[in-house]
Amino acid sequence: MSLVRRLYRSETNFNFVGSRRRWYVASALVVVICILSFAVRGFNFGIEFKGGTSFQFPDTVRGAAVSLTDARTAVTGAKVEVVSTQTVGSGGTRSVLVKTPELSVAQEQAVKRQLSTIGVSPNDVSISSVSSSWGGDITRKAVQALVVFLIAVCLFIAVRFEWRMAVAAIIALLHDLIVSAGAYSLIGFEVTPSTVVGLLTILGFSLYDTVVVFDKVAENTRGILGGARTTFSAQANLAVNQTLMRSINTSLIALLPVAGLLFVGAGLLGVGTIKDLALVLFVGLAVGAYSSLFLATPILCDLKEREPQYAALRKRVMAKAASASAKAAAVAELNDRAGSDDEDAALAPGNAEPAGVVAASTTPRPGARPQNRRPRPQQRKGGGRPAAKRRR
Numbered sequence: 001m002s003l004v005r006r007l008y009r010s011e012t013n014f015n016f017v018g019s020r021r022r023w024y025v026a027s028a029l030v031v032v033i034c035i036l037s038f039a040v041r042g043f044n045f046g047i048e049f050k051g052g053t054s055f056q057f058p059d060t061v062r063g064a065a066v067s068l069t070d071a072r073t074a075v076t077g078a079k080v081e082v083v084s085t086q087t088v089g090s091g092g093t094r095s096v097l098v099k100t101p102e103l104s105v106a107q108e109q110a111v112k113r114q115l116s117t118i119g120v121s122p123n124d125v126s127i128s129s130v131s132s133s134w135g136g137d138i139t140r141k142a143v144q145a146l147v148v149f150l151i152a153v154c155l156f157i158a159v160r161f162e163w164r165m166a167v168a169a170i171i172a173l174l175h176d177l178i179v180s181a182g183a184y185s186l187i188g189f190e191v192t193p194s195t196v197v198g199l200l201t202i203l204g205f206s207l208y209d210t211v212v213v214f215d216k217v218a219e220n221t222r223g224i225l226g227g228a229r230t231t232f233s234a235q236a237n238l239a240v241n242q243t244l245m246r247s248i249n250t251s252l253i254a255l256l257p258v259a260g261l262l263f264v265g266a267g268l269l270g271v272g273t274i275k276d277l278a279l280v281l282f283v284g285l286a287v288g289a290y291s292s293l294f295l296a297t298p299i300l301c302d303l304k305e306r307e308p309q310y311a312a313l314r315k316r317v318m319a320k321a322a323s324a325s326a327k328a329a330a331v332a333e334l335n336d337r338a339g340s341d342d343e344d345a346a347l348a349p350g351n352a353e354p355a356g357v358v359a360a361s362t363t364p365r366p367g368a369r370p371q372n373r374r375p376r377p378q379q380r381k382g383g384g385r386p387a388a389k390r391r392r
Contacts, residue, residue, distance in 0.1 A: 014244070017237040020298035027175055027295060034182025041185050046099070046192040046276075049139050052083060053103045053129045055111060059087060059096045061119035070118050071096050077117070078110040084190060102129065142196045149200065153207055161214055168300040169210045172291035176206045176284060183283040194277040202284025205254065209247055209292040216243050217297065225309055228316035233301040240297050251289035258282045 016023075047054060055075070059066050068085045075082050075098050083099040103111070112122040150170065157166040180199060184191055216239035221232055262278035304310050 013241060015237060016240045016293060017233045017298050017301050020294075020301070023294040023298065027291075030182075031175060031178050034178050034185065037182055037185040041188070043181075043185055044188050044190050046190045047083065047102075047130050048193050049136075049191065051102045051131050051133075053100050053108065053127060055098045055100070055115070055125055055127055056088070056095050057115065057120050057125045059094050061121075064119070066096055066118060066120065068096065071098055071115070074114045074118050074120075075100065075111055078107065078114040080107055080111055102131065138193065142193075145196075145200070149203065157211065157214070160211075161218060164303040165214050165217075165300055168296045168303065169207060169214070171299055172210060172296040173203060173206060175291050175295060176203065176287045179287045180280055180284045183279060187279070189279050190276055192276045194274075195280050198277045198280035199284065202281060202288055205285055206288030206291060209250065209288060210296045212246065213240055213243050213292055213297055214300070216240075217300065225313055228313070228320050231314045231317050232304045232310050233314075236297050236301050236304075240293055244293070247289055247293060251285060254285050255282065258285060 046052075057066075068087065072082050072085050080100050080103060083101065085096065085098050088095055088097050100111075108127055112125050115125055116122060150173065153173070154166045154170055157169050177199070180202060183189075184195065189195075217236045220235040220239045220242075224230060224232065224235060258278055258281045261274050262282050305314065
């Protein structure tokens with residue numbers, strides 16, 4: 001509860017920037033794994049990108065359900081390769097979708113005849129074809145949209161803040177892009193236009209979170225070059241801690257419905273049409289929240305600390321801290337030495353009693369009469385009046 005309260009009040013003090021080497025190594029390892037997966041496994045592109053033919057028909061025939069295995073067996077019986085089979089829709093509109101490579105008209109009719117062997121009427125089968133050239137156009141336009149998006153974002157951050165923040169944001173964005181695409185390559189989910197839409201969505205979310213943190217960094221580091229109290233990295237780390245709760249809340253609110261789509265809709269209910277969109281959203285939102293905290297700000301600090309004025313500021317702060325530490329050590333040493341001398345004096349052979357005991361014995365008791373009485377005039381021997389007042 002104490003940690004939750006501190007998060008809510010933005011009073012945490014996690015050293016995100018100081019531990020940046022750890023995050024760099026972890027992120028680099030994940031990126032390398034994803035790139036190796038690109039080279040070895042590749043991607044499972046849908047027919048929208050590489051061209052192909054899809055057959056869609058009701059999943060219930062004469063009161064009996066048509067399984068995906070039966071549909072695949074029927075299509076392969078026409079000597080046609082099956083790319084994927086999935087169930088789409090729900091309720092009365094629930095149907096089976098079978099995707100194959102691009103087929104001729106004769107092959108399409110052969111597939112219809114084979115489907116009739118499992119009770120599917122040829123009139124209930126809808127066929128849609130996508131040429132490979134159309135799929136190439138879609139791929140090219142998707143890449144162009146991504147490049148234009150990155151350039152526009154880079155220009156906006158450079159104008160709104162500075163070019164170093166733009167560089168840090170783009171590096172974190174590329175990290176999110178590679179990891180999200182790597183999840184598709186590793187798992188083998190089909191890449192569809194929905195995947196591209198989801199990818200652009202999570203990139204925008206990642207940038208939003210990064211810009212929020214950078215805005216707080218710019219606020220905390222304003223005017224720090226005029227003194228020697230703190231460094232740019234320290235103030236940037238403070239900004240990340242101050243916006244930590246906001247980043248967590250934003251990520252959780254976005255991840256919960258997406259997790260419902262992925263694990264409940266696609267996993268439990270078997271709605272295959274949303275899994276390609278849900279996966280990229282889930283992975284991208286999680287990785288975007290990570291990169292805005294653990295990558296973007298540390299990279300910015302590395303870039304800023306290379307500037308001469310901020311390097312000089314760091315030296316001044318370190319010199320001031322070293323001077324204060326030396327003064328504190330000297331004062332502590334003097335206090336220890338003074339205490340040691342007092343102890344040696346109190347335990348010397350001439351002092352039978354400690355100084356505190358002697359001082360206490362000379363103090364009068366409460367209510368006692370003063371000991372320093374006024375001296376009386378000198379008297380003659382045997383008594384009588386004072387010598388000053390004797391008669392001549």
